[in-house]
Amino acid sequence: MALLELNSISVHYGRIQALHEMSIHVDEGEIVSLIGANGAGKTTTMRAIAGLLGLSAGSIQFDGGDVSKTKAHLRVIRGMSLAPEGRGIFPAMTVLENLDMGAFARKDKSSMDADFARVFDLFPRLKERSKQAGGTLSGGEQQMLAIGRALMAHPKLLLLDEPSMGLAPQFIRQIFRIVKEVNEQGTTVLLVEQNANQALKLAHRAYVLETGHITREGSGAEVAADPAVRAAYLGA
């Protein structure tokens, strides 16, 4: 069953069209990767799903309802959570306060302690830094914090925008391992990546986005085996 469905969505920045009648879906329990070059519209897609950008055409279905016109902060309450590109850490808040912000929209705060424990279990580094201001963390630590914070919302759908960007290889491996773990614990994931190699290995299904159009789709392995994809994104 599709948890998220984009039906022919178009997004414009002023007169410039960034997404062209794009349709993708993410089924419950899946990891879906959306790969593409810089400027292909990956971040635009994520911001449109999260509600930070409005649609000029098409619709977004989420968890059995149309959310096309739903305000961004209400989409969070309905169960989607985006760890945005650039991480969006609140620089003057501590790691703990940042995580706490992740749970801002939740009505049920009974399991907060367990949630903190889960995030610290996934990212022991964050526990060491829990009293430190978010702005003083390294890039990798900020990415961990962004993902941990998104998880604090108990999302049905976790949206990750370029989680590997700017990170050292050992952090990238760790982040992808944790994405897999989170998915195995029952969270559906939509992952946007330039790091196509890792993203396709991890994904159940994948889409290729080129200048605002979906050009290929299939299982992670199928897409990875496509000669054009190999040439353009996998350096093979």
Added chain:
Amino acid sequence: MHGLVTSLATVDSSWIQFDWSNLFQNFWPATFDGMTFGAIYALVALGYTLVYGVLNLINFAHSEVFISGAYAVVFTLSALGFGPNPPHLSLIAIIGDLLLACIAAMIVSAIVALIVERVAYKPLRDRGAPRLAYLISAIGASFAIQYIFFNWRSSNAEPAVIMFNPKPIFDVFGTIIDSQQLTIVIAAIVMMVATDQFIRRTRLGRGIRAVAQDPDTATLMGVNKERIIMSTFVIGGILAGAGALFYVMKVPSGVIYNGGFILGIKAFTAAVLGGIGNIRGALLGGLLLGMIGNYGQYLLGDAQWTDVVSFIVLVLVLMVRPEGILGSNLAKVRA
């Protein structure tokens, strides 16, 4: 005359004189009285600082939010029988009446602040207007409210309402501190500490901080940005309402249609001096500005100099340390 008096002008009737002995003799009274005014500036300064923090916008109509509260104080107290002479009432009755006036002022100021936000800023935000548009809109809102009061209440000041006769409480360095100064400074500090804690500890406060630091990400956390913005204006209005009560206490005949203008700019100066966007900075900036203005008055021999000195301070701060004493926001985001 004193040897310490130095004169800048060569003509006989020198118009500017530095009377250091006057300043030294009156140093402590100038300090304590300056703190009283400073506490009022600080309460009003918080409104500028909070809104700036959330919207990166100087709400120049905040001076009218303040003066609306001052009108509410005068009307409420007049209705309760206060007038040009101190009332013959028990202490409890006076406190009760002042609380009533304070609540009335808070409500009126909060409503005016909310109207300003919805009418003057929200439509601009919805269409992504350039920053200059907000400034023009702010000035427009400021004049519109001023001239509503002008048309309604004429160009004259409201008749004075005296709340109580200040009584000496104790003395410090040979200077008597009276009940009025003590009430204003303590009440203002209590309110500022409460605001600071509110922003730090409550859910709404966390939402305000999140929007101030990163509005888009705050939205992604489920924070309703529009509600946060409105709350910020309301909190600023409530504090300006309290400031209005103390202002009328200190300047009983100072309620006039354009009476918010100078005080508003001084409160803005206090916010910039302490570091705009910084709540503790507003308190520090307010107290300092109140004292500096008073020192200027004694040094130069005339109350008219208070404003000159205050605005020289504003210019100096903007030149030398635009981020203020405690803050850092203005340097990051330039208007």
